Amino acid sequence: MRVGQIIRTVGRRLWFFLAILGPGLITASADNDAAGIATYSLAGSTYGYQFLWLIVAVTFGEVVVQEMAARMGVITGKGTADLIRERFGVRVTAFAMLCLLVANLGTTVAQFAGVAAAGELFGVSRYITVPLAALLVGVVVLRGTYRIVEKALLVLCAASLSYVVSAFMVRPPWGEVLRQAVTPSLRMDTTFILAVLATIGTTMTPWGIVYMQASVADKGVSTEEYGRVRLDVITGAVWGNIVSAFIIICTAATLFVHGIAVSTAEQAAVALEPLAGVWARELFAVGLLGASLLAASVLPLSTTYAVCEAFGWERGLNRSGREAPIFYGLYTGMIGLSVLVVLIPGIPLFPIMWLPQVLNAILLPVVLVLVLRLINNPRVMGTRTNSRLQNVLAWALTVMISLITLILFISPLLPKI
């Protein structure tokens, strides 16, 4: 009896720790979802180590953004959509939710494209894998075994660790790697800017903000425990971006040096050859599948929840389809539409894995501006409004992303540098 109780206590403590360490780690792992792997592989194989400095910069950006979201969750105990609705009324909310929906629909498409690509690496047609994956995600979410699956998939995602090992095995020129990590390089051509936006949009997303705030609010973290949440945010961001950096190093050292700019998942898998040899394909496919399924089960559900919360529609999985038609309709719609896009005959999978990230980056400033207005309102945040430094950083980020977006749209008109 005694021993049993001790085990139970220890288990509970451990669970509590894992629970607190949840959202940061999950959002960070979601950075390395199908879209992330595709984006970094593309950046590394096309531009070598040139994107490393951006990863460093983006890490700071992610910490700033996610910390704000977490703080709002702790102080207000409400979701982002809820706060936006209460403070800005129906019109602004409708616009913000439209942005969120569009960005997340794109990312969901990317996840199912990831599933399709992983399946095809094993030689299974996407017409089999994608509907199966949609079914699996639906069952997992509706049956409510979501928490367990989330933990299991996190383990599967650890396959992305193989990039770290692989990078050390190829022995890249570390001096060059470090130099590139601190010297910003920029080019004015459209593809480069697209890749920059995709990298930003993979790490910082409207969805990341909503998810972070919601999970923190849901856990009911008290103001005193806030330090622990911030630690989780920082560890999550740093960890996620270390993995991202290693994906870039790996692909740069294996593909860029041979002049192969990745345009299919098959090519991207080559980056794992130093570690896995002939099994590189399988390893890559497993990692891709895990990452895609994790994101595909978290993303549409949290989006649907946020939208329904903002408009006050019945929501939550404890409601039946008849009680919450819009909730289930929107959820099914998102998954169904994504599946259909991926199943369009002949659609190239790799581009639809990374292009939606550009959309995320372009729409991020909309949500960021709203978040900044909320978090600087003492009636919402009490004494925990942004410090001057936080404001400077966050506004700089918002302006920078908007500027890069602007450059993207005028870049076809610029002379090549």
Add this chain to the structure above:
Amino acid sequence: MLYVSQLQGKQVWDAWGQAVGYCKDILVGDMEQPFPPLRALALRNGGSAPEFVAAEQVSGLYPSIILTVPRAEVKAFSPRGDELWLLDRVLDRQIVDTDGRRVVRVNDLQIARVRDRFCLTGVDVGGLGLLRRLGLGRLVCSVLRLARCSPSEGVIPWEDVAPLHREDPIRLRVSWNRISQLPPADIAAILYELDRKTGQALITSLDNETLADAMEEIPADMQVAVLSQLKPERAADVLESMAPDEAADLLADLPSQTSEQLLDLMEDEDSEDVRLLLDYPEDTAGGIMTTEYAAVPIGLTVGETLNHLRRSDEAQDDEAIYYVYVVDDERHLRGVISLRDLIMAPSDVPLDDQIHHHPVTVRPLTPQRQVAYLVAKYNLLALPVVNENGVMLGIVTVDDALDAVLPTAWKKRLPRFF
């Protein structure tokens, strides 16, 4: 019908057609009335603090907000402090629909003239309210009319809602009173829909009995969160009011220091029961049994038994008496009779002739699944738990036994947000 969203930011004119300012907010008072009257308008006119105009000096609200007096004669009005600011505190926020027993979001608020006064009459929670505020209301209405559907209104009368206001719960005593009248399961569901801080404000306003009943319906992690918000003395009172098996489950989820402290604060009689239950693992008969059941001594007649039950504290505590158990002086289980058989039997026959002498029993360490199986097999509503000597320890009721097979709605659900 007039909606407050139409008044938001609207220009206010005095009796001579001079602009006075813009409508910043609408204050209603006398919240205990079913349709609280408008008390004042808050105007924005350049200054940092709003200027107030008493409702008596407002002649009309729509199509224009016009005062009854010229600018110079506007009397200074200062809010008494018990007003509800409609635009700031109610519009776009969540409120409880006490009739539909759910949490809804306020898309708009209806104001109507009732005997010379403007009163708050209803809350628009429907899709039409949303569309109207998006500027699409008229368009959609005409489309619907073409399609020969009448748009569903989705307006709830004000007397059937309870606004929530976590910063200032006293002001909304009316709301809390309305909510605490609801069945415990509905209160629990509402608690679950609200954000944590508002939920906790609601909890502190409930009385111990209501709170205990609602607590039994909410999931474990929320129980812990709720309990940790209460002062230890109140937490102990709430635990006393809960069924011992539920209280034990909850205490098992707390850090051992806290649960010891709470057990010490509880009355001895209640805490002993709970301590006994805490010793058994959660998924055994002992873990799910309750120590509150109706028992009578041997040797009574049917009539005496009924009289005994009416006076017995034990039977009083039993929330749903399904069976009456016959025990001897050392509390050995000697037999059982269902309440139905007991009532139907003539009152002068000895109880011993009517009872089943060999009831189905389980041991405290019998697995929950086995208990569920027995309950289903013998069509029982409750199953006695006895120790190796046949001493009765408690009963497992059918709902707790079936939890193993059919988890309650709450257990099925996911974390509140996804």
